[in-house]
Amino acid sequence: MELSKIRIVVDSSADIFHFDQVEVAVAPLKITTQTAEYPDTPALDVSAMTAALASYKGKSGTACPSFGDFTDAFGEAEYIFCITITSQLSGTYNVAVSAARSYEEEHPDRRVCVIDSRNTGPGMRLLAEKIVQLAKEGLEFDEICERVLAYRAQTELLFLLESLNNLANNGRVSRPVAALAGFLGIRMLGRAVQGVIKPIAKPRGEQKSLDTMYARMRELGYCGGKLRISYCEKESVAAGLAARVRADFPEADIDIYPARALCSFYAERGGIIAGFETNTE
Ligand code: X90
16 A cells, blocks of 8 residues: 555554654543643653652543544544554543544545554554555555454563552552562563453562563564563663563664653553564564
């Protein structure tokens, strides 16, 4: 397909606001406290939000984008690929699907393919990059939809978190799971499985945690393919994972970047999220 006919629409948990060759539009999630609201847009100072939340004692939560946020993001585009955060943990996917239906009804000549990423952040970025690649290879709209779902099954998402407070307070992990982390340097290493958070280890200390994380990547089939790592505040943690990968795969395609508001809120300070390809050189 011609790249100029495509628009990629993501919710803000993808940490993407711009791509070089393809139009991108973003439906923002929101972070809310009893005293402030932070729309997850490029204008938001995410570090300031993280700092403000660290000293805030009241309730905080998040809200998915509205129907109108998605139709605004669809704009006037002819062919839309819309990638959302896992439908198991957020209402975003359902909102996107209903916005897509009404968009297609209103414009019978236009198409929207809504993809439930079954994860978030770097996992969504991998899917977006794949869409661009397939379009460049000349595939048609329906083929791209199919192939991107097949690709999703060849990717994995692991995350290493220092605190699970915000996930637990908002019911995205259970209390017993949350209680595992946060004491005496214990972290949670988790994996996205069928769109939900599955704890897989509770390593202690940064270096050991990163060793465990990389070992798990290898077990899941990572062998030098793409790796995308987002981090909240501590870039050194992401760099530590990348260094382990580079020791075995010096040529690996790795990208490291700060998470925007939604992923920063849940990953919390010191958290990293890694999306990677499995079984591809
Ligand atoms: O609709 C909403 O309010 C958004 C809710 C999002 C809840 C979960 C976000 C998790 C972000 C934590 C590590 C990666 C989890 C992978 C999911 C399967 C970051």
